[in-house]
Amino acid sequence: MEYTRLGRxxxxxxxxxLGTMNWPWLTTEAQAFEIMDRSLELGINFFDTANIYGGKxxxxxxxxxxxxxxxQGGGRREKVVLATKVYNPMGDWPNQSRLSALHIKKAxxxxxxRLRTDHIDLYQMHHIDRxxxxxxxxxxxxxxxxxxxVSAARAKEIYGVAIDTARWVVDAEETEKLRKT
Numbered sequence: 001m002e003y004t005r006l007g008r009x010x011x012x013x014x015x016x017x018l019g020t021m022n023w024p025w026l027t028t029e030a031q032a033f034e035i036m037d038r039s040l041e042l043g044i045n046f047f048d049t050a051n052i053y054g055g056k057x058x059x060x061x062x063x064x065x066x067x068x069x070x071x072q073g074g075g076r077r078e079k080v081v082l083a084t085k086v087y088n089p090m091g092d093w094p095n096q097s098r099l100s101a102l103h104i105k106k107a108x109x110x111x112x113x114r115l116r117t118d119h120i121d122l123y124q125m126h127h128i129d130r131x132x133x134x135x136x137x138x139x140x141x142x143x144x145x146x147x148x149x150v151s152a153a154r155a156k157e158i159y160g161v162a163i164d165t166a167r168w169v170v171d172a173e174e175t176e177k178l179r180k181t
Contacts, residue, residue, distance in 0.1 A: 001014050001015070001016070001042060001043025001044065002014070002015045003015065003045075006046075006081065006122065006152070007152070007154070009121075009122070009151060009152040011081050011121060011122075011151070011152075012045075012081075013045060013046035013081045014043055014044045014045050014046050016044050016046070017044075017046040017047070017048050017083075018035070018036070018039045018044050018046065018047045018048065019048050020032070020047065020048065020049045020053060020062050020065075020066065021049075021050070021053045021062065022053075023053065023054065023061070023062045023065050023066075024054060024055075024061055024062070024065050025054060025055035025056075025061070029065050029068070032065050032066075032069070033065075033069050033072075036066070036069050036076075040076070040079055040080075045079055045080055045081055046080075046081045046083070047066065047080050047081070047082055047083065048083045048084075049062050049063055049066060049082075049083070049084045049085075050062070050063075050084055050085035050086075051063060051084060051085065051086060051107055051110065051111050051114075052085075052087075057091070058091045060110065060111065060114045063084060063111055063114035063115050064114045064115075066082075066115055067113075067114050067115040067116035067117070068116070070115065070116050070117060071116050077117055080121075081121045081122070082115065082117070082120055082121045082122070083120075083121060083122035083123075083124060084111050084115070084120055084122075084123060084124070085123075085124045085125070086099070086103070086104055086107040086108065086111075086123065086124070086125060087099060087125055099125055099132045099136075099137045099140075100132050100136065100140075101136050101137070101139060101140035104137070104140040104141065104144070105140055105143070105144070108120070108123065108144050108149055108150065109149075112149060118148075118149075119148060119149055119150065119151060120149065120150050120151070121150075121151045121152065122150075122151065122152050122153075122154060123141065123144065123150040123152070123153045123154075124153070124154050125137070125153075125154070141153035
């Protein structure tokens, strides 16, 4: 297996990433366990999921499957570079979706519980949130990094214009700290 560095995180990840979006509603838990075991055998160490995956809003079913697999031991968690995401609705109340600091922090705690781990290697924003100030988003992500709950926070599926806007909004020093994490 070929490995590459994950941005500036210092982490080495397999060039192939195991996507888990269809678990457990199209792939049984037993099949998912087999897929994850085989992936490690082949050297795939980069697993991607999201709190919304699994087919039922608010339940994080895919993360729970991965958590039960980690719980089997055998160094599974230690071998995996784990990426998950936040943004989509996890409930019907106003603060159960998008990228408010409250939702980011609560979603991270819930993901950690479902994944049965003490940290997420790469915590991603699944989409852009034009209603939440960039300062609030980055502050929440930085707090999770400082607390050791997240190793690195990144944006996913965010357009260049939005990133340029964020650069102007977020203090240059803060941006540099984020790049180094």
